[in-house]
Amino acid sequence: MVSRVVYGRGSFNQLPEIVESKRVNTKAPFIYLVDEVFKGNSWLTSRIPLSYNDEIIYISANEEPKTSQVDELVEQIILSHQDKPSGIIGIGGGTLLDLSKAVSIMLTNEGEAKDYQGWDLVKNPAVYHVGIPTISGTGAEVSRTTVLTGPEKKLGINSDYTPFDQVILDPDLTKDVPKQQWFYTGMDCYIHCIESLQGTYLNAFSKSYGEKALELCKNVFLDTSFSEEEKQEQLMMASWHGGMSIAYSQVGVAHAMSYGLSFLLGVKHGVGNCIVFDHLEEFYPEGVALFKEMKQLNNIQLPKNICANLTDEEYDIMIKVALSLKPLWENALGKKWDQIMTPKKLKSLYQLM
């Protein structure tokens, strides 16, 4: 679990006092990995405390994190500083948060990031790392994984060293998120709740977090009586609780299929989950009905026919990636999942999208 967290509007201003006590020495910098969308945004960047050799690296979130990108960043950081960083601070959405977690791990572990995709393969504790979300939904701020696309698979580095040492939850930072993206990333949280609460791995720990997150999602996406500020606050906490819920259970059908879309077509996680979930009535009847209501109420149009022109070989690649995620299928459909979700069945679902 994340060992330290501060919450509240304006809590981002606590960043200097939080990090300074963690500085190893003046040659060991803090490296800020910041979403490029904030470049030139002095409202945010002027509050990033830079001293000695501290550095901001702006990174685009247009593409999801890759193992090769993590390896390049680690090399860049090592080559441009005398000492190993005192800390890595990620500011942005799931993309930047996951990159920050992965970079902090790879600064203290040999080899390449792809070698650590899986469960509990990381040997050494990561460099001190701080996560500051600027969009709510993924739960990446609280989770035990950093999802990376590698040469062969899209899979997380799941380990006890992955969670942030410190998180700053400041709902103010989410105020300029574009509406579509707000919905897509928010729905990631909603889908985490449904997949966790309806899964066979469910237990009292996950259920308690999942139910709270679901209640908050309903407030944000279905109840028009809340103000924008209240919605920002509630979605930030929904994301946190949704992430906690899947920490002790798993996601399900939508995530497995969305990983396939992402691997082959580069479809981003939030929108990919929405595209898939829209067609999963068979598995999550109530969840999908509510999703359609949220979509309508918030006036969201999803991309259509993204699989229309795929070749059989391309379908096979997506199917292989999706079916390789065994824990997700077992959580969703039980131990005999492979009798239900055959490659043929999966293809027929993808063909609807």
Ligand code: NAD
């Ligand atoms: P994102 O980080 O890719 O950001 C989405 C878009 O919103 C980007 O264009 C970004 O620039 C913009 N944005 C972010 N904050 C903004 C702000 N305050 N104002 C204006 N624009 C802003 O999106 P995401 O949905 O948060 O993250 C998706 C990633 O998270 C995927 O790579 C996915 O694999 C990963 N993920 C990780 C976990 C985990 O547990 N580690 C869980 C779910 C998803």
Ligand code: ZN
């Ligand atoms: Zn997700």
